[in-house]
Amino acid sequence: MEYISLPKLDKKNALPVASLAIAVSIVYTSYRMFLSNQEKKHTFKKIPIPGSAYPYIGHMMSLGELPGRTIQKWHKELGPIINLKMGIQNWIAVDDPVLAHKIFVTNGIDTSYRPHNAYAFNILCSGGKGVSFSQPNGRWKVTRSAILNLLSPKYIEKHIPTISSGSRKLVSDFIECTMREGGVNPYKYAQLFGMNNIFGALFGRTFPSVEDPEFIKLLHLAETITTCLALENDLPNYFPILSVYEYFFKSQDEQKRFLENEYYPFFRKFVKEAYEAEGSNFIKSLTEEGPKLSEDETMHVALDLIVAGTDTIPVSLFWIIAIMCHHPDVQKKVTTEIDDFIKLNKCLPSFHDRSQLPYCISTVKECMRFRPTTSLGLPHTTRRDILVDDYMIPKGSVIIPSMESMHMRSDVYAEPERFMPERFINNLKTMYSAANGKLEERDHYSFGWGRRICPAINFAEAEVFSAFIQVFSECYIEPASEIFPDLDSGVNLGIAVSPVSYKVKLIKRECVYT
Numbered sequence: 001m002e003y004i005s006l007p008k009l010d011k012k013n014a015l016p017v018a019s020l021a022i023a024v025s026i027v028y029t030s031y032r033m034f035l036s037n038q039e040k041k042h043t044f045k046k047i048p049i050p051g052s053a054y055p056y057i058g059h060m061m062s063l064g065e066l067p068g069r070t071i072q073k074w075h076k077e078l079g080p081i082i083n084l085k086m087g088i089q090n091w092i093a094v095d096d097p098v099l100a101h102k103i104f105v106t107n108g109i110d111t112s113y114r115p116h117n118a119y120a121f122n123i124l125c126s127g128g129k130g131v132s133f134s135q136p137n138g139r140w141k142v143t144r145s146a147i148l149n150l151l152s153p154k155y156i157e158k159h160i161p162t163i164s165s166g167s168r169k170l171v172s173d174f175i176e177c178t179m180r181e182g183g184v185n186p187y188k189y190a191q192l193f194g195m196n197n198i199f200g201a202l203f204g205r206t207f208p209s210v211e212d213p214e215f216i217k218l219l220h221l222a223e224t225i226t227t228c229l230a231l232e233n234d235l236p237n238y239f240p241i242l243s244v245y246e247y248f249f250k251s252q253d254e255q256k257r258f259l260e261n262e263y264y265p266f267f268r269k270f271v272k273e274a275y276e277a278e279g280s281n282f283i284k285s286l287t288e289e290g291p292k293l294s295e296d297e298t299m300h301v302a303l304d305l306i307v308a309g310t311d312t313i314p315v316s317l318f319w320i321i322a323i324m325c326h327h328p329d330v331q332k333k334v335t336t337e338i339d340d341f342i343k344l345n346k347c348l349p350s351f352h353d354r355s356q357l358p359y360c361i362s363t364v365k366e367c368m369r370f371r372p373t374t375s376l377g378l379p380h381t382t383r384r385d386i387l388v389d390d391y392m393i394p395k396g397s398v399i400i401p402s403m404e405s406m407h408m409r410s411d412v413y414a415e416p417e418r419f420m421p422e423r424f425i426n427n428l429k430t431m432y433s434a435a436n437g438k439l440e441e442r443d444h445y446s447f448g449w450g451r452r453i454c455p456a457i458n459f460a461e462a463e464v465f466s467a468f469i470q471v472f473s474e475c476y477i478e479p480a481s482e483i484f485p486d487l488d489s490g491v492n493l494g495i496a497v498s499p500v501s502y503k504v505k506l507i508k509r510e511c512v513y514t
């Protein structure tokens with residue numbers, strides 16, 4: 001029998017053998033780790049997909065007129081996180097505030113991106129200018145901090161005179177229209193109010209009435225933009241094949257022409273006026289101080305603020321008036337609280353005095369919880385795969401906070417279907433502090449999350465508070481006929497969801513303030 005003679009492990013050949021052994025064990029260990037990672041991948045929690053998805057179009061046709069409502073129904077069936085297929089896009093919708101906080105705040109560095117939207121990015125913000133649809137780069141940061149500064153609690157006093165005189169005008173328009181026509185649709189007057197507040201803050205002037213031709217034109221332009229931002233008007237984002245349609249019909253060229261020929265020149269006129277005006281204003285401060293933006297960038301920032309402020313404030317007020325019309329008992333408590341303040345202080349409460357009106361604060365918060373201004377906020381996207389509570393959210397997913405659903409979770413709000421202002425009586429923080437503070441101290445989620453959270457919370461809250469106090473210091477609200485405003489339906493305006501159009505009576509009551 002022949003034996004193979006093995007080399008002896010002397011000093012000379014021990015080193016290569018040991019190196020080989022180490023290399024083999026490294027390769028083996030890496031292979032095991034790879035395998036175990038592969039195994040771990042299979043232990044990710046599965047994000048459920050609602051059943052009604054069709055090939056290629058996915059859930060697009062199943063969302064219905066009010067996607068927020070449909071998504072709420074799916075959350076109820078499938079849990080706090082769901083996966084929708086929207087053509088080529090992967091949507092992740094979340095209705096649990098704790099999970100949403102982890103996604104948008106804890107992982108904010110990766111999830112503060114906006115999904116690519118051809119209209120918003122290429123056309124509206126000319127390839128990334130402005131703040132709402134641009135990506136969180138250096139330019140976005142300086143622009144956003146300039147906006148935060150303009151609208152911050154520190155400077156709110158500067159805006160109060162415009163907001164207060166706008167509130168007085170708003171209520172006198174409501175009362176006049178009720179007397180003239182037997183009822184009022186509050187929406188267009190609330191649009192003038194919202195537009196004047198932000199226009200005043202930016203350009204230092206306001207529009208006198210809802211018939212003002214410049215106001216009508218600006219409103220039309222802002223509404224056209226929000227309509228173009230709606231899901232169904234930007235289909236090539238979901239179905240690239242539809243770019244063929246774009247190639248032949250040039251609809252985006254038409255939108256570009258609309259903006260370039262109508263919108264921008266009209267808007268540039270206001271920017272130019274602001275440059276030439278006496279004294280300081282926000283437009284000048286954007287170009288001359290801090291961020292030193294170009295004229296074009298300044299125009300885009302102003303445009304973003306006008307578009308963002310034009311729908312949100314009127315829609316919030318439209319809901320508040322509709323809800324209050326259903327609750328004369330709450331109206332009674334609110335008016336008593338305001339009257340008591342006036343008797344004591346001999347003046348109307350201003351935003352400053354809010355802490356002395358706990359029931360009014362709670363009522364406004366409850367209205368915004370009960371019927372949020374937007375049902376799905378503004379979408380974010382993630383620039384890399386993120387792992388949250390064992391859910392793997394792949395890079396490039398569109399992440400949606402399901403606000404309407406979140407506001408109706410019984411583990412977050414007791415008896416969520418009931419309108420109950422008292423639920424906030426122990427959380428009287430400003431909405432700005434609540435939204436920017438600890439998760440446990442948030443009141444509602446209407447202003448979004450993390451780095452992209454609405455930069456105008458404080459300004460918006462002062463607007464809504466001022467209009468609310470003015471309405472109930474002078475009036476009570478009744479339905480204009482036997483038909484009460486409908487609180488169960490809604491109209492999708494692109495980003496905001498408003499109540500279905502209605503009329504109410506705003507009837508002058510005996511005023512304790514003269």
Ligand code: HEM
Pocket residue numbers: 131132133144198304305306308309310312313316373374377378379380446447448449450451452453454455456457459460
């Ligand atoms: C009650 C009124 C309002 C509500 C409910 C509201 C809600 C929101 C929400 C949900 C977002 C998206 C946040 C996110 O991406 O997570 C947002 C963003 C924004 N809002 Fe508001 N908003 C209101 C009023 C206003 C007003 C009056 C202005 C302007 C004066 C404004 C300016 C903006 C801007 C510029 C952004 C984009 C911020 C960014 O992308 O970095 N909002 N708002």
